[in-house]
Amino acid sequence: MPANKKKIRIKSPKNKNTIFGLPAKSYTDIDFWEKECDTVLSNGWLFVGFVHEFNKVGDAQPIFIAGKPILLIKNENSEITAFHNVCSHRCLKLVNEKKNIGKLIRCPYHSWSYDLQGNLKAAPHIGGTNNHKPKGFNFKEHGLKQIRIHIWHDWIFINLNGKAKKFKEYAKPLFSKFKDLDFNKLKYTATLDFGKINTNWKFLIENFIEPYHVQFVHKTTTNQPLRDHYTIVDGVCYGSGVDVKEEDSKNSKALSVSSKYLSLFPNFIIGTYYPNQVGVYLNVPINPNTSSQKRIIYTIGDKEMPKEEIDITKKIWWNVHKEDHEICERLQEGRSSPASNEGGLLSPYWEDGVKAFQKLIIQETKS
Numbered sequence: 550m551p552a553n554k555k556k557i558r559i560k561s562p563k564n565k566n567t568i569f570g571l572p573a574k575s576y577t578d579i580d581f582w583e584k585e586c587d588t589v590l591s592n593g594w595l596f597v598g599f600v601h602e603f604n605k606v607g608d609a610q611p612i613f614i615a616g617k618p619i620l621l622i623k624n625e626n627s628e629i630t631a632f633h634n635v636c637s638h639r640c641l642k643l644v645n646e647k648k649n650i651g652k653l654i655r656c657p658y659h660s661w662s663y664d665l666q667g668n669l670k671a672a673p674h675i676g677g678t679n680n681h682k683p684k685g686f687n688f689k690e691h692g693l694k695q696i697r698i699h700i701w702h703d704w705i706f707i708n709l710n711g712k713a714k715k716f717k718e719y720a721k722p723l724f725s726k727f728k729d730l731d732f733n734k735l736k737y738t739a740t741l742d743f744g745k746i747n748t749n750w751k752f753l754i755e756n757f758i759e760p761y762h763v764q765f766v767h768k769t770t771t772n773q774p775l776r777d778h779y780t781i782v783d784g785v786c787y788g789s790g791v792d793v794k795e796e797d798s799k800n801s802k803a804l805s806v807s808s809k810y811l812s813l814f815p816n817f818i819i820g821t822y823y824p825n826q827v828g829v830y831l832n833v834p835i836n837p838n839t840s841s842q843k844r845i846i847y848t849i850g851d852k853e854m855p856k857e858e859i860d861i862t863k864k865i866w867w868n869v870h871k872e873d874h875e876i877c878e879r880l881q882e883g884r885s886s887p888a889s890n891e892g893g894l895l896s897p898y899w900e901d902g903v904k905a906f907q908k909l910i911i912q913e914t915k916s
Contacts, residue, residue, distance in 0.1 A: 581837075
């Protein structure tokens with residue numbers, strides 16, 4: 550960071566019951582965004598996709614996350630691998646849309662081609678007309694740049710700079726919250742794709758993990774009183790839970806089931822909903838003011854969810870998310886006011902997860 554750039558800090562409280570949040574610049578400033586991309590979104594395990602979307606060998610999915618073009622692809626070994634989505638020749642973005650590319654990744658600029666393992670297989674005329682393999686040019690040295698990847702059930706994580714702990718160690722706090730669930734019985738049920746949202750990615754996380762807003766923002770779509778909620782903070786895992794007295798296991802008009810809402814730093818979100826529903830959110834940081842979000846609904850266990858119940862569940866969650874998105878977009882708009890420069894306040898009781906998340910943001914951006 551240049552010497553004339555001020556580091557972003559959380560304001561120090563005058564008393565223990567006054568907790569300030571992140572200052573406005575951490576949601577709007579391009580310099581902070583670039584620093585965040587190179588630290589927060591690169592140091593740990595970034596959630597980027599779903600295994601069930603890759604059905605055939607050659608299925609490829611380009612994503613743009615943390616300011617970087619990434620390529621996910623299913624190879625001949627039925628493994629999903631991740632590469633930087635740029636040609637080794639002139640660094641053109643190789644794949645521009647989700648599709649099946651067959652057996653080769655071919656650059657449209659000069660037809661350099663790579664196999665599904667990322668090995669360079671062809672560099673036409675590189676040494677002159679019809680000289681495709683000039684002396685001294687080592688194909689093995691110019692393949693695609695691979696990215697560290699980990700698959701946890703249906704969920705794809707990457708570590709952009711290779712510095713993260715092993716995933717099993719990193720995610721231990723999250724694993725410990727689901728000892729009662731057998732994720733091996735997870736079944737895909739439905740997708741809700743919300744597209745782009747005019748908000749910083751951090752607001753989507755912060756809004757999800759605190760229960761304080763539920764009875765105000767979701768008063769017509771949920772029936773989970775604030776008094777029944779509790780918060781969860783455990784290292785890189787934080788969120789909340791609720792235990793309701795009467796479970797609505799049929800997912801009727803308003804959500805009324807015991808639930809856990811958890812996040813794994815930085816951008817993985819998972820919710821469990823009694824008795825058999827799991828929801829996982831892909832929150833993609835695009836730029837300081839824009840994110841995208843997709844939610845996958847799963848069932849878990851032996852119970853099948855009939856079509857009528859799936860349709861009701863999709864409608865409930867669509868409405869809940871739209872309520873959240875309006876709030877997050879207004880949070881973003883509020884950060885353009887000088888009144889938000891010092892960050893606003895956090896509830897010391899209900900927003901301790903938000904505080905933990907924001908402290909991790911500050912710690913990582915200082916690294």
